[in-house]
Amino acid sequence: MPLPRTEVDATTPKYLRDKYAIVGVGETTYTRGSGRTTRALGTWAVRNAILDAGLKASDIDGMLDYSGGDSTSATFIAGDLGIRVNYFMDVVGGGSSTEALVGIAIGLIEAGCCKTVAIFRSMNGYSQVRIGGTGARSAAPVMGDMLHNRTYGWQSAGQNFAPTFMRHMYDYGTRPEQVAMVKVAHSHHASNNSKAYYKRRYTIDDVLSSRFICKPLHLLDCCVETDNATAIIVTSAERARDMKQPLVLIRGVVGRCSKPRLDMHYQHGPISTVAGYYAKNILWPNSGVGPEDIDVTGSYDAFTFTTMLQLEDYGFCKKGEGGEYVSSGAIQLGGRRPNNTSGGHLCEGYTHGMNMVIENVRQLRHDADDSCPIGPDGKRRHTFDYSEGGCRQVRDVEVSANLGWANPATASSMVMRRGW
């Protein structure tokens, strides 16, 4: 009997490499208690991205967004900004959607449906719908398939992913103090980012002495919940060349690539392997680069463990050596390959993946918005002094990778490079 497990070759002709670009990025402040609707936040973020690109409303003719019923449709955001769209769609989803929607945007432009696409995520993730399933959602009625999980107090993201995290420690001897280094690194980055919700630098001890949420997760292994909207603008490289910002080209995209048995992926082991294991076989060939070529990563940090697992399964280190890799100094500013230089979800704010893409676009422009002085030409003079409150720019960064996560069984990713 043929198993539906055969490796599928999803690599594309290489002509799509460098044919599309991210030309604008924008966000709101990262807050708790925005005091505004998701419609207002989304409008604000998309407007910021359009202005960042040096475009006007009439230059945008496509709009995509994602949510879990906790946001406002493109119908309203486009209308409020005076954008008449040739293609718009609201997609259901959280983490992993950013890179996946970049893939859709490329396909739409390639198919002639539209020319320039704004992608946004708007959420009051603290003051309205809390992603951890707390608040009103925690007492929702338990129906049908949920009887196999919620009845066991197995509901929140941390509870859901914990068996993968725990089994990784068992399979490979990964230690709590190694994984805690993800929080340490990202908090150091956030201390150099005035936008970050948490700017304090944390130590391994801080992480390990914070209270347990669900083992192996301490409070400080978990990301922050915030209110914010984020947006990016995708168009063809051809159009991008005439635009305001330094060119940031898309080399390759993977969208929501899954492990077998997506609905109940724990049936198919090893459960300490995540979907990046499959996604890497699309990402690297399509991008024409490998992990060794990447200067900066944005590995989704809903939890410290998610960053580690993805870096490992995409091949930034050998399988099982993720703990060693994230605690080696490599992922910290000044290290071999910094990860989440804005502070990511653990410190900057929770956006379901988009702030890590925004940060890498700024890194590739060599324009991380840190406190370095701005010269007479309007460009930052980066000092590359990464001490607290200092520089956040990675030196000479040319190529980045974003590794998006929805759950252990679902991965999206994207390689971008600095254009010329």
Added chain:
Amino acid sequence: MPVRGEYLGMALTIDDLDVENLEYFRHCAEHDFHLQACAQCGRLRYPPTTACPWCMSLESTWKPVEGKGTVHSYSEVHHAIQPAFRGKTPYLILLVDLDTQKGEPTPDEALRVAGNLTTADGQLAPAEMVRRVGIGTRVRMVFSDAGPGLALPQWTIDETATQPERPWRYPQE
């Protein structure tokens, strides 16, 4: 007819359209564990589904399956999210490899059945029992009743089995 029950104050409902779950929990209500066996390839599957995830066949029969296995992974919850579990911490969420069909059809696959660690009569385990269980612990299935016509599969330490000298537990207690 939909099945309704209550467990730890949570209202549980299985809709009358949800024929696979209705059948699964009907057996559980009798404290009898059954899984679907594919009529075409013969493999058992968990949780209940409409098609066989290995061969897409829509035909299956319900077969009794022995509720014995080994803890494959777990989480120990200290901060409850749902109101039902407040005051019940710490509790264990277990993923248990059934002995039946373990390592089939590929070496890393198993019927991994979720449940909490409970006492032999299906009550959430006390903290002292939670501390004795980790990866490798041998467990047996018991049931928590959730009203007439509904019960949930759970796991308790199999006191008659040979246990590992020390099951693997997260290093920080």
